[in-house]
Amino acid sequence: MIQSIRQFTDSANFTRAVLVTVAAALPVFILNKFGFFDEGLTVAIGAFLTYPADIPSNLQHRAKGLLAAVCIVVGSTLAVNVLHPYPWLFYPVITVFIFFLSMISVYGQRATMVAFSGLLAIALGTGHINTGWEIVTYCTFVLAGGLLYTALSLTFNFLSPHRYAELQIAECLKLTGKYMKLRGDLWNADADRGAIVEKQLNLQVDINLTHENLREVLIRNRSNSGSSSRSRRMLLVFTSLMEILEIALSTSFDHSKLHQKFGSHSKVLTTYQTLAYNLASTLKKISKSIENRTKYVPKHNLLADLEALENAIAEYEQILGKEDAAEGVWMLTNMVHYAEKQIEKIKIIERSFGINASFNDLAKNRDKDLDKFLSPEFYRIDTIRENLTFSSTIFRHSLRLAITIACGFVIGALFPLQNVYWILLTIVVIMRPGYGLTKLRSYQRIIGTITGGIIAFAILSVVHHPVVIGTLIIVCMLLGYTFTAINYRIGATFVTMYVIFLYGLLTPDINHVLQYRIIDTVVGSALAFIGNYFLWPSWEFMNLPVFIKKSIEANRNYLAEISQYYNQKGLVTTPYRLARKNAFVELGNLMSSYQRMAQEPKSKQKQQQQVYKLAVLNHTLLSSLASLGTYTQSHKTYKASEAFNVVVTTVIRNLDTAIALLTMNVLAEEAQEAHNEELATRFTELKNIRARELREIHVTDEEEFKLKMEEAHLVIEQLVWLNSLSEKIVKAARTLELGK
Structure with missing residues (x-):
């Protein structure tokens, strides 16, 4: 329990919640002492509206994002107050303003949250209308609140610049450990391998998100402010974690075949599974030491586990005899090589967190061209202009949001509702581009509001002391802002409680406050749900072909880089590493899109099985590519044969065919068939590689001959498998295209 509490209070969400609570409560407490409670509350509103734009990243981007949010919040508040006396001007102008504010999301996540702050300011501003000189005073205090929160956030970031990166490293270690644990589960004789693969694919989404966060904070920080010893250490750990994931993905075993072969000698498999679990457990242990800021003490002796595996193999060879055990030993040796690499x-990660860690040699050349791995940030006005079309998801969402809020204004004008701005706030907070997330948030907000209202009302019926109520407000603010990003239903519960407690201090008629808040929340949720369903909905099945196409393209580009490296040898190039990164990212994006579709109505989950089949095929293809790429980097390889290049060209051509099918283009089938005839010849040539090399008299060195045989076997196996996968992808893409 203590561990859980410590982890909770050390999280980035809790830290931001503390900052916004301090920035909101402090001015209210201080100014109230001098009789300026309303002014203190306005400063608190400014801090609250700025807080959403506080996305952890490097100091420069954080500062720019927060200052942009402050400007947009103050500008939105000013516009609402100035235009409100003129309804004929207010409603059309504010509706158009909401649309373009939402369109800022085309510039990425930070811009989305800055726009969200502005939308909150508009919604909240409609409930706090001022006139004359009061407008200037009110906006000034809102500005002060925004700047206060900005100052607190940047100060904390300056005092603890590495903590967020450390927590993200810990999260990455934990997720990678989970992935390794799933690989260990595959060794159970009765394992549901299909379900485990699905869990791995879903886990890839979270891993990709963490990787992107780490690239942003580690690489961009290095670009803007130089590279410290601590940041280089974390960058080395991050790089090692990506390599662990790649090695895990690149090494696939036929578990059924292995269980069949070693059924009567299960010790070798159970020994290996123990090692696999201990690899995962070690990553989890390092993660906990980072979270708790404690010295890392190894829990498992991995080298001893590896030695135990080697002893089990030797025992197996001794029981069967060297000749009978030859094939099995070869298969088990591949497992040993995999474990050695992991x-x-x-060990590199362990050394990085050791007391006297020496990592400069390990990090050499690892930070070359790292800037290219960051997602580019362009703020061209043309980007918005290019997205002013119904083919853009953000355009449809912006239009949908503006119209839905306009409907909220109309309902507020037609019906005697106490706080219309609660309807607008509900729409802004829960309405998302996707139907599934909007539906989920609508449900969570209604449940959270009702639950929070009942709990707060029950407490206020017995607690009347203002100091106790004030303390409850601060506690509920802190928990509400923390849980909003973790569990929205719990967050909505605490936010409702602190709002009602606040009204409990300001007005004795708390029954009406609870009644109207629930009504307004239900109305706002219903409007958001209806808007997302009927106003140009962005059903995920419409976007999935794009994500599938991008994943296939990324795998195709990765194969092209592997082929180039295999032909030219030398050092691994930046384009190679970029292609590898993009292949992982696009696979994660595909699975994320598939998850969103699973949240939508059954009638909109079109060709779900076929889409999932393509996702699995792309995952398997990436695994095979990573296997070939890892082998060529870690082993001495010889000149690529013409047959190798012909087969690679065929696989690329198959993937191009699948891409064309998904983009509704038609390819010349005759040319494909002609090429397939040549491919059959080349596969015959590949299968004779070992026979030809046995006749090569000049290969007299036994070790060199062994290496060539190993290379020939692996390359043939991977090329045959790659071609088979690419043909299956073409077939699946054709079925998907025909079923549109």
């Missing part, structure tokens, strides 16, 4: 990477 242990090597984990």
Whole structure:
């Protein structure tokens, strides 16, 4: 329990909640002492409206984002107050303003949250209308609140610049450990391998998000403010974690075949599974030491586990005899090589967190061209202009949001509702581009509001002391802002409680406050739900072909880079690493899109099985590519044969065919068939590689001959598998295209 509390209070969400609570409560407390409670509350509103734009990242981007949010919040508040006396001007101008404010989302996540702050300011501003000189005073205090929160956030970031990166590293270690644990589960004889693969695919979404956060904070920080020893250490750990994931993905075993072969000698498999679990457990242990800021003490002796595996293999060979055990030993040796590579990477991570860690040699050349791995940030006005079309998801969402809020204004004018701005706030907070998330948030907000209202009302019926109520307000603010990003239903519960407690201090008629808040929340949720369903909905099945196409394209580009490296040898190039990164990212994006579709109505989950099949095929293809790429980097390879290049060209052509089918283009089938005839010849040539090399008299060195045989076997196996996968992808893409 203590561990959970410590982890909760050390999280980035809790830190931001503390900052916004201090920035909101402090001015109210201080100014109230001098009789300026309303002014203190306005400063608190300014801090609250700025807080959503506080996305953890490097100091420069954080500061720019917060200052932009302050400007937009003050500008939105000013516009609402100035235009409100003129309804004929207010409603059309504010509706158009909401649309373009929402369109800022085309510039990425930070811009989305800055726009969200502005939308909140508009919604909240409609409930706090001022006139004359009061407008200037009110906006000044809102500005002060925004600047106060900005100052607190940047000060904390300056005092603890590495903590967020450390927590993200810890999260990455934990997620990678989970992935490794799933690989260990595959070794159970009765394992549901389909379900485990699905869990791995879903986990890839979270891993990709963490990787992107780490690239942003580690690489961009390095670009803007130089590279410290601590940041280089974390960058080395991050790189090692990506390599662990790649090695895990690149090494696939036929578990059924292995269980069949070693059924009567299960010790070798159980010993290996123990090692696999200990690899995962070690990553989790390092993660906990980072979270708790404690010295890392290894829990498992991985080298001893590796030695135990080697002893089990030797015992197996001794029981069967060297000749009969030859094939099995070869298969088990591949497992040993995989474990050795993973242990090597984990040892690098352990050394990085050791007391006298020496990592400069390990980090050499690892930070070359790192800037290219960041998502580019362009703020061209043309970006918005290019998205002013119904083909843009953000355009449809912006139009939908503006119209839905306009409907909220109309309902507020027609019916005697106490706080219309609660309807607008509900729409802004829960309405998302996707139907599934909007539906989920609508449900969570209604449940959270009702639950929070009942709890707060029950407490206020027995508690009347203002100091106790004030303390409850601060506690509920802190928990509400923390849980909003973790569990929206719980967050909505605490936010409702602190709002009602606040009204409990300001007005004795708390029954009406609870009644109208629930009504307004239900109305706002219903409007958001209806708007997302009927106003140009962005059903995920419409976007999935794009994500599938991008994933296939990324795998195709990765294969092209592997082929180039295999032909030219030398050092691994930046384009190669970029292609590898993009292949992982696009697979995660595909699974994220599939997850969103699963939240939508059954009638909109078109060709779900076929889409999932393509996702699995792309995952398997990426695994095979990573296997070929990892082998060519870690082993001495010989000149690529013409047959190798012909087969690679065929696989790329198959993937191009699948891409064309998904983009509704038609390819010349005759040319494809002609090429397939040549491919059959090349596969025959590949299958004779070992026979030809046996006749090569000049290969007299036994070790060199062994290496060539190993290379020939692996390359043939991977090329045959790659071609088979690419043909399956074409077939699946054709079925998907025909079923549109």
